[in-house]
Amino acid sequence: MFKTIDVKTIEKYQMVELLDEVKALVLESGVLHGIVTVHVPHTTAGLTLNKNYDPVVHSDILDTMHLIVPKEGNYLHIEGNSAAHIKASLFGNSETMIIENGRIELGMFQSIFLCEFDGPRKRKVHIKIIKG
Amino acid sequence: MFKTIDVKTIEKYQMVELLDEVKALVLESGVLHGIVTVHVPHTTAGLTLNKNYDPVVHSDILDTMHLIVPKEGNYLHIEGNSAAHIKASLFGNSETMIIENGRIELGMFQSIFLCEFDGPRKRKVHIKIIKG
Amino acid sequence: MFKTIDVKTIEKYQMVELLDEVKALVLESGVLHGIVTVHVPHTTAGLTLNKNYDPVVHSDILDTMHLIVPKEGNYLHIEGNSAAHIKASLFGNSETMIIENGRIELGMFQSIFLCEFDGPRKRKVHIKIIKG
Numbered sequence: 001m002f003k004t005i006d007v008k009t010i011e012k013y014q015m016v017e018l019l020d021e022v023k024a025l026v027l028e029s030g031v032l033h034g035i036v037t038v039h040v041p042h043t044t045a046g047l048t049l050n051k052n053y054d055p056v057v058h059s060d061i062l063d064t065m066h067l068i069v070p071k072e073g074n075y076l077h078i079e080g081n082s083a084a085h086i087k088a089s090l091f092g093n094s095e096t097m098i099i100e101n102g103r104i105e106l107g108m109f110q111s112i113f114l115c116e117f118d119g120p121r122k123r124k125v126h127i128k129i130i131k132g
Numbered sequence: 133m134f135k136t137i138d139v140k141t142i143e144k145y146q147m148v149e150l151l152d153e154v155k156a157l158v159l160e161s162g163v164l165h166g167i168v169t170v171h172v173p174h175t176t177a178g179l180t181l182n183k184n185y186d187p188v189v190h191s192d193i194l195d196t197m198h199l200i201v202p203k204e205g206n207y208l209h210i211e212g213n214s215a216a217h218i219k220a221s222l223f224g225n226s227e228t229m230i231i232e233n234g235r236i237e238l239g240m241f242q243s244i245f246l247c248e249f250d251g252p253r254k255r256k257v258h259i260k261i262i263k264g
Numbered sequence: 265m266f267k268t269i270d271v272k273t274i275e276k277y278q279m280v281e282l283l284d285e286v287k288a289l290v291l292e293s294g295v296l297h298g299i300v301t302v303h304v305p306h307t308t309a310g311l312t313l314n315k316n317y318d319p320v321v322h323s324d325i326l327d328t329m330h331l332i333v334p335k336e337g338n339y340l341h342i343e344g345n346s347a348a349h350i351k352a353s354l355f356g357n358s359e360t361m362i363i364e365n366g367r368i369e370l371g372m373f374q375s376i377f378l379c380e381f382d383g384p385r386k387r388k389v390h391i392k393i394i395k396g
Contacts, residue, residue: 239305
């Protein structure tokens with residue numbers, strides 16, 4: 001089972017929760033045991049698993065990423081978004097999770113987020129479920 | 133085949149090797165060709181593949197992560213562990229490895245580690261093997 | 265379907281594109297729907313997805329990684345390549361992508377790169393395709 005979902009980010013830097021969409025697809029697939037791979041097909045956005053409960057954690061993550069990878073620097077890339085490319089490589093673009101008894105084996109406070117590092121933009125997220 | 137293992141970390145920052153447990157499950161599964169996904173269901177611990185031979189490499193990794201993501205900062209999250217959340221996103225929470233002829237295709241010095249960034253705690257690790 | 269490819273890096277720090285090799289294996293496998301896992305079995309090299317079009321993006325990525333993880337530091341590991349080990353954990357060693365209708369669901373400008381952090385060396389890349 002494969003699905004692409006559309007995400008419209010509205011800020012320059014933003015974490016967009018994807019858990020409901022991924023859970024719904026797992027339910028729809030009827031797969032009880034398997035894996036689900038989520039992939040972000042962009043080079044200035046990433047994918048991460050982190051805390052869903054407290055939105056200030058997202059501010060802390062995004063703000064600290066600015067300190068680690070400054071927006072302005074001796075970058076050669078003329079589009080002005082080198083920092084976003086670097087953050088995407090640091091966070092990665094895919095995560096594979098486990099489906100057991102029809103549910104995703106995430107931690108109680110763990111959720112799935114697209115990380116927008118150069119928005120606002122229209123983004124896509126690919127979700128694939130494999131039985132096994 | 134799916135298994136959850138329990139890990140008790142004993143330090144604030146620690147890398148806990150998981151290779152023996154993952155190897156044992158691959159053997160037990162009888163799968164000769166496939167993939168194995170290892171997932172850490174926590175938001176203040178990560179998963180990484182790195183060198184198993186020299187424990188000072190782990191000290192270098194953990195110490196350098198403190199320099200990159202300081203424990204104290206202008207963090208909004210009141211639990212005091214924002215740095216751990218950020219490190220978890222930087223390292224990621226899952227790795228998928230390849231099983232070929234019944235063994236995991238890792239490098240000679242490459243092993244699997246849970247990275248504790250906010251211990252000591254009781255942690256879980258999910259391991260899933262898919263044939264194919 | 266499983267294949268190991270050999271990569272010879274020629275510089276100390278280098279991003280080596282792997283997309284053609286991975287695409288060719290997907291075609292050869294005849295798999296129309298499934299996943300492809302790419303794994304780098306080394307602890308001083310990583311794997312990342314990023315922009316393929318503009319080589320200065322790669323310079324920006326590699327140069328910034330030196331600022332984030334300096335080559336010289338208070339490292340304990342006597343081989344002098346602790347920075348490379350840390351970069352490998354930050355970028356990760358595997359990515360799982362989705363195959364749909366016989367093609368890899370990557371973004372238009374998104375490609376697959378081995379990241380050499382301690383070259384030049386002979387490196388291996390494992391590619392595994394799972395139908396499902």
